[in-house]
Amino acid sequence: MAKILTLTMNPALDLTVQLGPLQIGQVNRSDAMLSHAAGKGINVAQVLADLGHELTVAGFLGVDNQQPFETLFAKRGFVDEFVRVPGETRSNIKLAESSGRITDLNGPGPEVSPQAQQALAARVEQIASGFDAVVVAGSLPRGVTPQWLKTLLLRLNEMGLKVALDTSGEALRAGLEASPWMIKPNTEELADALDAPIISIAAQAEAAADLRRRGIEHVVISQGSEGVHWFSSNVALQALPPKVTVASTVGAGDSLLAGMVHGLLSGHKPEQTLRTATAIAAMAVTQIGFGINDPAQLKRLESGVNVRVLTA
Ligand SMILES: Nc1ncnc2c1ncn2[C@@H]1O[C@H](COP(=O)(O)OP(=O)(O)OP(=O)(O)O)[C@@H](O)[C@H]1O
Numbered sequence: 001m002a003k004i005l006t007l008t009m010n011p012a013l014d015l016t017v018q019l020g021p022l023q024i025g026q027v028n029r030s031d032a033m034l035s036h037a038a039g040k041g042i043n044v045a046q047v048l049a050d051l052g053h054e055l056t057v058a059g060f061l062g063v064d065n066q067q068p069f070e071t072l073f074a075k076r077g078f079v080d081e082f083v084r085v086p087g088e089t090r091s092n093i094k095l096a097e098s099s100g101r102i103t104d105l106n107g108p109g110p111e112v113s114p115q116a117q118q119a120l121a122a123r124v125e126q127i128a129s130g131f132d133a134v135v136v137a138g139s140l141p142r143g144v145t146p147q148w149l150k151t152l153l154l155r156l157n158e159m160g161l162k163v164a165l166d167t168s169g170e171a172l173r174a175g176l177e178a179s180p181w182m183i184k185p186n187t188e189e190l191a192d193a194l195d196a197p198i199i200s201i202a203a204q205a206e207a208a209a210d211l212r213r214r215g216i217e218h219v220v221i222s223q224g225s226e227g228v229h230w231f232s233s234n235v236a237l238q239a240l241p242p243k244v245t246v247a248s249t250v251g252a253g254d255s256l257l258a259g260m261v262h263g264l265l266s267g268h269k270p271e272q273t274l275r276t277a278t279a280i281a282a283m284a285v286t287q288i289g290f291g292i293n294d295p296a297q298l299k300r301l302e303s304g305v306n307v308r309v310l311t312a
Pocket residue numbers: 185186221222223224225226227228241242243244246249250251252253254256278281282285
């Protein structure tokens with residue numbers, strides 16, 4: 001069991017609305033509505049907790065609607081190091097059609113002041129050395145610059161911490177400059193951050209080699225139902241997930257990241273690490289939520305994952 005800190009700078013209250021085909025501009029009736037405390041780092045924490053790890057969660061949380069988050073943290077036994085900020089944490093509405101298509105409506109979230117940013121940096125500085133890894137996942141809230149993120153990541157690096165980063169856009173660009181231990185972009189996010197179309201396996205391998213020269217040890221590129229490519233020293237592997245019925249892809253990327261961190265911190269062999277992580281991600285898409293509720297199903301999914309050595 002490892003001790004892991006996850007940072008969620010821009011958490012969200014997810015409201016998942018299940019419905020038939022969405023009629024734009026019409027009155028739609030939903031089959032069910034589910035609300036839960038979320039945000040990428042918090043999602044990753046939940047999957048890691050399911051895998052038996054000890055979690056601390058931090059980031060910025062709006063004081064006006066923090067109750068569902070506090071309830072979740074208490075239920076999951078997470079140590080809560082979130083810095084409270086005035087206002088409400090944003091709400092993200094997910095319209096989940098029966099076809100599996102998801103339409104996201106993401107709220108703006110609170111503006112995070114320089115004082116709150118200093119408070120989080122100080123808190124992380126104080127507690128981080130006790131962790132086996134730090135996962136930094138999701139977007140940045142208003143007021144927080146990519147440069148601030150880069151400074152924080154550089155500091156974690158200096159402290160010798162394994163940092164797994166999953167973000168996009170300018171935050172990913174800045175984060176890459178801090179050479180985290182692991183990154184998990186999807187293909188579009190990586191292409192966007194590197195300003196290059198990265199379509200072929202050869203192009204991915206080349207981009208990964210370049211990132212690894214810059215000090216990023218594990219480059220994990222996810223590509224939805226096409227699976228995952230993982231480049232590291234002595235590792236160039238592809239995992240193809242089993243065919244599953246998609247209920248919702250919410251949490252798929254977070255599940256994959258959690259699975260990768262789990263395998264690496266547990267000292268599992270690369271092939272096993274990638275197989276399990278891909279199965280956990282496949283399991284996420286079969287549910288409206290995510291997480292490991294059925295270990296037997298996870299085993300079945302694992303045996304359906306096809307792992308092979310990548311040759312450019
Ligand atoms: N339809 C699917 N069937 C099986 N596995 C899937 C499917 N979609 C996604 N996955 C698994 O989940 C992983 C992550 O998905 P994806 O590449 O879409 O991540 P992402 O774009 O970061 O998503 P998000 O951040 O929205 O969770 C994939 O690498 C794959 O292993």
